[in-house]
Amino acid sequence: MEIGIVGWVVIGIVGVVILWWIATYNRMIVLRNRIENAWSQVDVQLRRRYDLIPNLVETVKGYAAHERQTFEEVTKARQAGIDARTVQDQAAAENMISQALKRLFAVAEAYPQLRATENFQQLQEELSGTESKIAYARQFYNDTVLSYHNLIQAFPAKIVAGMGGFAKRDYFEIEEAEARGPVQVQF
Amino acid sequence: MFDAIAGNRRQSYFLLALVVLLLAGVAYVFGLYFELGHWVAIPALLFALMMAWGSYYYSDRIVLSMSQAHPAEKKDEPYLVNTVEGLSIAAGLPVPRCYVIEDSAPNAFATGRDPQHAAIAVTRGLLEKMNRLELEGVIAHEMSHVGNYDIRFMTLVTVLVGTVVLLSDWMLRSMWYGRRRSSRGGGHSILLVVGLVFVILSPIIAQMMKLALSRQREFLADATGAKLTRYPEGLASALEKLAADTEPLEVANKATAHLYIINPLTEHKGWTNKLFSTHPPMEERVARLRGM
Numbered sequence: 331m332e333i334g335i336v337g338w339v340v341i342g343i344v345g346v347v348i349l350w351w352i353a354t355y356n357r358m359i360v361l362r363n364r365i366e367n368a369w370s371q372v373d374v375q376l377r378r379r380y381d382l383i384p385n386l387v388e389t390v391k392g393y394a395a396h397e398r399q400t401f402e403e404v405t406k407a408r409q410a411g412i413d414a415r416t417v418q419d420q421a422a423a424e425n426m427i428s429q430a431l432k433r434l435f436a437v438a439e440a441y442p443q444l445r446a447t448e449n450f451q452q453l454q455e456e457l458s459g460t461e462s463k464i465a466y467a468r469q470f471y472n473d474t475v476l477s478y479h480n481l482i483q484a485f486p487a488k489i490v491a492g493m494g495g496f497a498k499r500d501y502f503e504i505e506e507a508e509a510r511g512p513v514q515v516q517f
Numbered sequence: 518m519f520d521a522i523a524g525n526r527r528q529s530y531f532l533l534a535l536v537v538l539l540l541a542g543v544a545y546v547f548g549l550y551f552e553l554g555h556w557v558a559i560p561a562l563l564f565a566l567m568m569a570w571g572s573y574y575y576s577d578r579i580v581l582s583m584s585q586a587h588p589a590e591k592k593d594e595p596y597l598v599n600t601v602e603g604l605s606i607a608a609g610l611p612v613p614r615c616y617v618i619e620d621s622a623p624n625a626f627a628t629g630r631d632p633q634h635a636a637i638a639v640t641r642g643l644l645e646k647m648n649r650l651e652l653e654g655v656i657a658h659e660m661s662h663v664g665n666y667d668i669r670f671m672t673l674v675t676v677l678v679g680t681v682v683l684l685s686d687w688m689l690r691s692m693w694y695g696r697r698r699s700s701r702g703g704g705h706s707i708l709l710v711v712g713l714v715f716v717i718l719s720p721i722i723a724q725m726m727k728l729a730l731s732r733q734r735e736f737l738a739d740a741t742g743a744k745l746t747r748y749p750e751g752l753a754s755a756l757e758k759l760a761a762d763t764e765p766l767e768v769a770n771k772a773t774a775h776l777y778i779i780n781p782l783t784e785h786k787g788w789t790n791k792l793f794s795t796h797p798p799m800e801e802r803v804a805r806l807r808g809m
Contacts, residue, residue, distance in 0.1 A: 364609075371606065452595065459599030466607035469747065474609070 354481075354490045361478040365499055368471040372502075375464045376411065379427070382460065383408045386453045390434060393444040397437050404430040431457070468502045475499050518743050518809040525737035529670070532730045536677050536723065543684050543719050546712035550688065558684060565679035573672040577614075577629040577636045580776065584626075584768045586616035586638040597644065600653055601637060604660045607745045613637045613663055622766040623647065623759055626776040627659035628668060635663040640766065647755055654742060654752030658778060661741035667734050674727050681723040685716050725792060732797045739802055740809070749806040756806075760799040 333341075387401050407430040411423035435454070444450055479498060482491035490496075544558035572579060591598045598615055605612045613627070613635035623643040629635035637659045639652075647655065662668070692713075743749035759779045766781035780796050 368609075375606075455595050455599065459595070459603065462599070462603045463606055466603045470607050470609055473607075473744075 351490060354487050355494055358478075358481060358487075358491060358494060358496050361474065361481060362496065364474045365471070365478055368467070368474045372464065372467040372471060375460055375467050376424070379457065379460045379464065380408055380412055382453065382457055383427075383431075386434070386457065389447070389449050389453060390438055390441075390444060393441045394437060400430070400433050400437050404434050406430075472501050475501055518740055518749065521740035521805065521809060522737065522744065525733055525740055529730055529733040529737065532726060532733060533670075533674065536674060536681075536726050536730070539719060539723055539726065540677055540681050540684075543681050543716055546716050547684055547688055549709060549712055550692070557687070558680065561683045561687070562676070562680045565676045565683055569672055569676045569679065573630055573668070576668055576672075577634055580626070580628045581616060581636060581638065584618055584638060586618045589615040589617045594644070596649075597639065597652075597656075600656055601660070604653070604657050604745055607657075608660050608664050610635075610660065610664050613660070615639075617641060617644070618768060620767055621645075622764040622781065623762055624766050624769070624777045624779065624781050625655050625659050626778065627662040628776060629663065630668060631666065632663050637663070642762075642764075646758065646762070650746075650748060650751035651755035651758065653746050654748070654755045655778060657742035657745040658738050658752055659742075660745060661738040662734075665734070665737060665741060667738065670734060671727075671731060674730050678720075678723040678727045682720045685719050688716050728793055728795055731795045735796050736802070736805065739806060743806060743809055749809045753803045753806040756799055756803050 383404060387404055390397070391401060404427075407423065407426035411420070411427055414420040414423045438444055438450070481487055482496045482498070540558065547557055589597055594615065594617060597617070601615050602612050610632045613629065613632070614637075616636060616638035618624075618638055618640045620640045621642040623640055623646045625637065625639040625643055627635060627637045637656065639656070643652065643655065739752060742752055746752070756779070766777070769777060769781035779799070780794065
């Protein structure tokens, strides 16, 4: 059978298309896996925060044992965060923890000897660092979702996405309207 | 800022292509003059690669020991280490090793052949003179150099430029000692003269291109850093503070100057300086950041 030059060109084009298809499909797999990883990285930082809280509560208790209510609030909020199963419960618990921690630090303001201890300062720095890391991890998750969307929604990669079942993912967004409002600090 | 990132990246690849073209041009002219022809470019390339390899592979160790940097542990510098860890999370990179240089001149650099072997060093002056947002901006810029593989990129450029310099040197030496193939007649001589001038100028042209590339990658690191912090004002304000502080950094010298965030050796104003500077002018960096 004579293939001829036209035949070779056609085979060449088909080969290039197949290679492109495979490369694009694999790229989508890589990005999707990155999204999963990025999401669980947020959990790592959240867990770090849960681990730091009991230490902080004990340190403050050493100086301000009578501020019972504040301690209970923080411990309850932390437990809610650990127990949360759905994304909404998680977000609600996170909010509670942030509020409770704010109150705890406000309480600590009144005890200069406590604030001067190295232990307290270290914990404060660690918690502050962890809050930043949670934010950075969420930002990275959103950035990864953006790269993924840029790939699966563009043409012609769209076709590969449609056939491979690559769906859109949600960005991490603040759900409650009140969390977006300015923070009220009450003493 | 995403546009700035993409634009800077494109421009740096364009400049890289120009350098490759320059090299090809020099190799071609070489071919016009000598029997060996264009292929002599290959040994020149290999030679330049060999010379650059050691400094590239061990770049982290070499630069860190030259700069008298000591490692920073979490217990000594919790804020620095936490900031670097946080920004690594934002960049999706492994955490680089942190170092501190005990000098009151504020500055910072990043080194290492790839993100797995990266290191970031800051001076004591930087830690003391910058506020939290500014420090984050500076570290994000350094982290971006790591993430954009800038050390590798600039080494590649150095190898290409080195090859051009070698070829130009060999050619001029050979001409000086009179190893020329028999001239084919008048028609070629104009081309030969032009080629000669080109080869004499090529090292300077290559060097200028390398510096232009270095400046382009600095803009790219600024833009990528802004994307990491989502707060370009932090780095902008840090750069202004750095520009105002004229104290020279004692451990820096000409070999390591290009790695730092701003030129650590005192600068004189002037247009020649702009062409031959490894870093873009401060005003332009700040203007671009504030325009994001």
